[in-house]
Amino acid sequence: MIELNKENFEEEVLTAEGTVLVDFWSPSCEPCKALMPHVHELEEKHGDKIKFTSLDITKARRVAIGQKVMGLPVIAIYQNGERVDGVVGDEATTKSVKELIEKFC
Amino acid sequence: MIYDVVIIGSGPAGLSAGLYAARARMSTLIIEKEAAGGQIATTDEVANYPGSVENVTGPALVSRMVEQAEGFGAKRITDTIESVDVTGKVKILKGENEEYQAKSVIVATGAVPKHIGCPGEKELTGRGVSYCATCDGAFFEELEVFVVGGGDSAVEEAMYLTKFARKVTIVHRRDELRAAKSIQEKAFKNEKIDFLWNSVITDLKGDGLLETMTVKNVKTGEETEIHADEDDGTFGVFVFIGYDPANKLFEGLVEMENGYIVSDDNMKTSIPGVFAAGDNRVKSLRQVVTATADGAIAATQAEKYIEENFEE
Structure with missing residues (x-):
């Protein structure tokens, strides 16, 4: 999992080629932390097809807001720099995240 | 087994x-x-x-x-x-x-958590509408936030959100809170907290992020549109209605x-x-x-x- 920040978000996500997953999270977001191990598991399985990244929003709040993210958890899929799909809030469950990722494999 | x-x-x-x-x-x-x-x-x-x-x-x-x-x-x-x-x-x-x-x-x-059930709510969840203050409070640093509800959770979470937000307005459908008295006292003393009584949210709008909401006064039936401050571009609605x-x-x-x-x-x-x-x-x-x-x-x-x- 690549840790994103203000400096590398553009390079790793917005100008990156191919499919990139961004796990938006924060240390005070319990549902985000509960999802994290499942996302890691899915990375082991599908990491060759999708680039897995995560952004701690407390370190890059403006970057997240720039991506229209103002609530957590958000698991978003970018293709060639465009956000094409994702799951947000209550809808982000182990099942929906798995289905989301499998769509892009 | x-x-x-x-x-x-x-x-x-x-x-x-x-x-x-x-x-x-x-x-x-x-x-x-x-x-x-x-x-x-x-x-x-x-x-x-x-x-x-x-x-x-x-x-x-x-x-x-x-x-x-x-x-x-x-x-x-x-x-x-x-x-x-x-x-x-x-x-x-x-x-x-x-x-x-x-x-x-x-x-x-x-x-x-119960949802408001108004147009725009689902589309703007995670884009200004939230049901979890500890998850999403940090996004609203120096912004304006509305908290819907009048029970313990609503008032306590409103106080938590004052750590981040510039101003927190509690939108409640009655003219008094249902929260425990000790919690109410703290909220009334908090200078960042304001109240919109007898009010419910009937519509939420925004392109990408929450920008406008419609609040209806349940006593008079009058509807008012509230827009995001121009410099902010957006605001938050946190829902705690049971x-x-x-x-x-x-x-x-x-x-x-x-x-x-x-x-x-x-x-x-x-x-x-x-x-x-x-x-x-x-x-x-x-x-x-x-x-x-x-x-x-x-x-x-x-x-x-x-x-x-x-x-x-």
Whole structure:
């Protein structure tokens, strides 16, 4: 999992080629932390097809807001720099995240 | 294997049931959907649970409960139960990943936050509309925030949000709060908190992020549009208007009242060997303290039920 920040978000996500997953999270977001191990598991399985990244929003709040993210958890899929799909809030469950990722494999 | 007790849900009710069941040396499995803790896991401060003094947070309390239940031998697993067959002597629970068998089942599935139900709410969730202040509060640093509701959760979370937001307005459909008096006093003293009485939100709009909402005065019927400050571009709406019981799995199987499971003082439901505990059952007070009490009673009664119905 690549840790994103203000400096590398553009390079790793917005100008990156191919499919990139961004796990938006924060240390005070319990549902985000509960999802994290499942996302890691899915990375082991599908990491060759999708680039897995995560952004701690407390370190890059403006970057997240720039991506229209103002609530957590958000698991978003970018293709060639465009956000094409994702799951947000209550809808982000182990099942929906798995289905989301499998769509892009 | 056939477990003595399978507990669905790992909030305070489920964890307390797990602790009591495991301590009675019953084989105990706690099935949790996502994370342990339930609603309390996203609560900043739990000030009314006896003994939880000095700013005990929800997550801290939950992690102690988990540690305690596991310490006595309760097993925890992450899975989502999709269907149940609980009418027979051996209860069968079909999960997304596995199937489980049990002599008794404790249903501690809790409740989920209610939504406003107005246009735009769903589309703008995570884009200005939120149901979790600890998750999303930090996004609203120096911005304006509206909190919908007038109960304990609404007012407490409004106070938590003043740590981040420039201004917090509580939007409540009545002309007085329902929250505990001590909480109200704190809120009235807080200079960052304002109130919009007799009001409900009827519409939410925004392109990408929340930009406009319509507030209706329930007394006069008058509707007012509130726009985001031009420099901010957006604002937040946090919804705390109560909860819906998470009892879908048991609909049509056990007796219910308005979606809540009916149980007696011993947490027994209409099906032998199936017990209910916590926010998902008919009761007068839904708090951590009553959830843990329910869990303890359910586990003790499950033990009794097994003794009476299963021979060694």
